[in-house]
Amino acid sequence: xxxPALPAELAAQQEPAPRRRQSSSHKTRSALLLLTPxxxxxxxxxxxxxxxALVQSLFRVQRSGLGLGGGETLFVGIENYITALQxxxxxxxxxxxxxxGIVQVPLMLLIALVLALxxxxxxxxxxxxxxxxxxxxxxxxxxxxxxxxxxxxxxxIGPFSDWLxxxxxxxxxxxxxxxxxxxxxxxxxxxxxxNMLIIYSALQAVPEELSEAxxxxxxxxxxxAWNIKIPAVRPAIILSAVFSIIGTIQLYNDPAILSKVAPGxxxxxxxxxxxxxxxAANNYNLAAAQSIILALxxxxxxxxxxKFTQRKGxxx
Amino acid sequence: MTSRRFKxxxxxxxxxxxxxxxxxxxxxxSGTSSDAPHGKPVTxxxxxxxxxxxxxxxxxxxxxxxxxxxxxxxxxxxxxxxxKMLNAVKAGNAPCLGQVSYDTIPxxxxxxxxxxISKYAKPSKDLFAPAAWGLSSVGGQVYGIPVDxxxxxxxxRADLFKQYGIEAPATWKDFATAAATVHTSNPNxxxxxxxxxxxxxxxxxxxxxxxxxxxxxxAWQVNINDKPSQQVAQxxxxxxxxxxxxxxxxxxxxxxxxxxxxxxxxxxxxxxxxALLEQNAPGxxxxxxxxxxxxxxxxxxxxxxxGGSDNAVLKGCKNPKExxxxxxxxxxxxxSVNSYIKNTGIFPASVSGQNLPVLAQGSDFxxxxxxxxxxxxxxxxxxxxxxxxxxxxxxxxxxxxxxxLVGAGQETIPKLLDSAQSSTVADMKAHGLTxxx
Numbered sequence: 001x002x003x004p005a006l007p008a009e010l011a012a013q014q015e016p017a018p019r020r021r022q023s024s025s026h027k028t029r030s031a032l033l034l035l036t037p038x039x040x041x042x043x044x045x046x047x048x049x050x051x052x053a054l055v056q057s058l059f060r061v062q063r064s065g066l067g068l069g070g071g072e073t074l075f076v077g078i079e080n081y082i083t084a085l086q087x088x089x090x091x092x093x094x095x096x097x098x099x100x101g102i103v104q105v106p107l108m109l110l111i112a113l114v115l116a117l118x119x120x121x122x123x124x125x126x127x128x129x130x131x132x133x134x135x136x137x138x139x140x141x142x143x144x145x146x147x148x149x150x151x152x153x154x155x156x157i158g159p160f161s162d163w164l165x166x167x168x169x170x171x172x173x174x175x176x177x178x179x180x181x182x183x184x185x186x187x188x189x190x191x192x193x194x195n196m197l198i199i200y201s202a203l204q205a206v207p208e209e210l211s212e213a214x215x216x217x218x219x220x221x222x223x224x225a226w227n228i229k230i231p232a233v234r235p236a237i238i239l240s241a242v243f244s245i246i247g248t249i250q251l252y253n254d255p256a257i258l259s260k261v262a263p264g265x266x267x268x269x270x271x272x273x274x275x276x277x278x279x280a281a282n283n284y285n286l287a288a289a290q291s292i293i294l295a296l297x298x299x300x301x302x303x304x305x306x307k308f309t310q311r312k313g314x315x316x
Numbered sequence: 317m318t319s320r321r322f323k324x325x326x327x328x329x330x331x332x333x334x335x336x337x338x339x340x341x342x343x344x345x346s347g348t349s350s351d352a353p354h355g356k357p358v359t360x361x362x363x364x365x366x367x368x369x370x371x372x373x374x375x376x377x378x379x380x381x382x383x384x385x386x387x388x389x390x391x392x393x394x395x396x397x398x399x400k401m402l403n404a405v406k407a408g409n410a411p412c413l414g415q416v417s418y419d420t421i422p423x424x425x426x427x428x429x430x431x432x433i434s435k436y437a438k439p440s441k442d443l444f445a446p447a448a449w450g451l452s453s454v455g456g457q458v459y460g461i462p463v464d465x466x467x468x469x470x471x472x473r474a475d476l477f478k479q480y481g482i483e484a485p486a487t488w489k490d491f492a493t494a495a496a497t498v499h500t501s502n503p504n505x506x507x508x509x510x511x512x513x514x515x516x517x518x519x520x521x522x523x524x525x526x527x528x529x530x531x532x533x534x535a536w537q538v539n540i541n542d543k544p545s546q547q548v549a550q551x552x553x554x555x556x557x558x559x560x561x562x563x564x565x566x567x568x569x570x571x572x573x574x575x576x577x578x579x580x581x582x583x584x585x586x587x588x589x590x591a592l593l594e595q596n597a598p599g600x601x602x603x604x605x606x607x608x609x610x611x612x613x614x615x616x617x618x619x620x621x622x623g624g625s626d627n628a629v630l631k632g633c634k635n636p637k638e639x640x641x642x643x644x645x646x647x648x649x650x651x652s653v654n655s656y657i658k659n660t661g662i663f664p665a666s667v668s669g670q671n672l673p674v675l676a677q678g679s680d681f682x683x684x685x686x687x688x689x690x691x692x693x694x695x696x697x698x699x700x701x702x703x704x705x706x707x708x709x710x711x712x713x714x715x716x717x718x719x720x721l722v723g724a725g726q727e728t729i730p731k732l733l734d735s736a737q738s739s740t741v742a743d744m745k746a747h748g749l750t751x752x753x
Contacts, residue, residue: 062747062748063747063749064748064749065534065749065750066426066454066455066534066535066536066749066750067427067706067748068425068432068454068457069428071428151569154570156570156573156574157570176726260565260568261568262720263563263720263721263723264724266717267713267714276399277710279399279403280399280402280709281710282402282423282429284406
């Protein structure tokens with residue numbers, strides 16, 4: 001610029017700059033606008049109940065006399081949490097879901113992985129059929145499936161006990177320690193297909209060239225799977241594992257349905273069942289505290305598992 | 317619009333929408349009964365689980381112009397219905413009327429979930445059996461209107477009893493002898509199933525003269541393991557130890573099959589079991605009979621009560637007077653009670669209901685036997701001073717779990733009652749309730 005420009009030129013020179021500023025804030029505006037529906041729903045349906053539960057867990061209802069006058073709500077801080085953690089049955093319920101999970105999750109992931117690999121190697125027309133068959137148990141409504149299993153497991157109505165009795169074994173699938181295996185079996189039946197699909201989809205993303213290069217080098221199917229495919233789907237396996245860990249800790253459906261006919265399954269068998277019992281006994285504050293404890297345990301376990309696998313991945 | 321102004325606008329919009337949504341939600345939930353200032357009928361919401369109850373509600377609605385009942389069928393109380401009602405009370409949008417069993421009335425009252433309808437209900441007191449009225453009140457305050465009672469009797473396979481050469485046992489001693497006879501002659505047959513529900517054991521303790529709960533001077537009395545209850549516990553534990561009873565939950569698929577197959581020959585049940593048997597075990601038609609409960613003392617006729625429920629007025633009801641009157645009508649009007657008997661299979665709690673002609677007829681399902689003669693007599697001979705406690709929602713699953721373990725041989729009934737006693741007292745004290753001896 002040599003001489004002072006006319007106002008019109010000044011205006012013309014100034015225009016590009018505001019437009020550049022406008023476009024980045026324009027993007028922010030659009031982003032905010034598009035996020036609004038989701039944010040509203042998220043706040044209302046996810047965050048608000050969590051905050052409500054947190055608040056509820058800090059209070060207690062104190063009754064007196066016969067208890068007919070309702071009661072007064074007192075602020076008690078972490079007393080509900082201490083009560084929940086001192087309840088031996090509540091702690092034992094965590095032990096029970098850990099016990100089921102420690103066997104069921106690895107086993108289920110192993111089966112899902114093997115099935116995904118087999119499906120990947122299968123003859124094309126068979127693939128679609130078996131994908132559907134393996135996924136069907138997951139598509140089954142969970143409660144219906146649990147009722148069906150409760151019929152199958154009961155000693156005189158279902159066939160399993162009779163078949164075992166025919167070869168001389170007296171097994172009650174619903175009693176004592178067998179209940180753990182029965183529930184684990186139901187979970188493997190119900191969720192293997194879902195996890196298999198996750199792993200199978202990840203397998204599809206493995207580039208063909210890698211497998212071709214491997215077979216050119218003389219690797220058999222198993223070696224290809226072990227050295228190339230499985231490491232390639234590691235993220236999918238980890239994802240499935242995290243889902244399964246969270247799902248097992250929050251186990252409710254299967255034991256709740258079986259509980260009616262199973263001596264080995266009490267009404268507070270899992271942490272969620274224990275929290276439901278507290279709510280049914282009108283102790284919403286304790287139920288809130290138990291739920292928060294459960295959420296924290298689930299968070300620690302799943303996050304811890306992720307961190308652990310990340311570290312292992314970094315090392316290797 | 318500048319970027320900053322837009323951000324403020326967005327925040328303001330979100331805030332307004334959220335507030336609007338929340339007020340909208342709470343407005344929708346603020347009470348479920350409308351007022352009738354100018355001729356619009358008062359609507360009473362009613363949540364119940366008894367099958368066929370909607371027919372009595374229809375009869376009420378046809379007969380009344382100023383009050384209408386809106387009935388919704390929900391799950392049975394212990395299957396989630398009570399939870400639903402408690403949640404609704406806590407949320408402030410509970411129905412006016414809810415079907416609550418006698419055993420759960422004190423728990424609901426103690427949870428502040430029921431309205432005290434004493435002043436509206438007192439005029440109707442004499443219309444109902446005294447035991448039922450007593451069970452609808454806690455500490456002198458009335459909370460619901462009785463609908464039915466559950467007098468207990470012994471249902472048995474008359475044909476198979478003849479086959480095994482035994483008669484309906486008159487005393488519990490005879491019952492044990494008969495159990496031994498049956499199981500010895502057929503190791504696959506049992507005289508009866510182990511009572512697997514808290515309320516079964518409660519009813520038997522009731523018959524024996526036990527008193528698990530009571531109220532005295534604004535305090536609760538808790539005696540779950542008193543002498544009569546321990547007598548009952550030891551008796552049934554003896555049958556379990558001798559393997560003379562089998563553990564199958566009553567009214568389950570396996571249980572109906574067992575009775576039809578002759579694996580189980582009898583059971584101690586209440587009057588309302590009739591409808592369930594007719595619906596779920598049609599193969600038993602003509603084979604069953606009903607007899608007086610076995611007695612602890614020769615020659616007596618004492619019975620216990622298992623079940624029975626109120627139509628209770630839940631907290632927050634805007635029209636308690638109309639709700640009470642509607643409930644009284646449902647429980648005492650001739651057509652309504654006839655419908656209850658026919659469609660729900662209950663034994664009425666109202667005095668007029670118990671004297672209805674339909675109850676004097678013979679039952680085809682029971683080979684023409686006038687079964688309600690047995691139940692009427694049982695109802696009249698049920699001790700009237702039994703009370704339930706304020707923690708049944710915790711105690712019931714606890715004893716149920718324990719009875720399941722008893723059936724599996726991992727617990728004994730006497731020990732179960734002892735631990736129920738100590739944990740209930742501790743639980744009640746922890747909630748601030750006063751407990752005395």
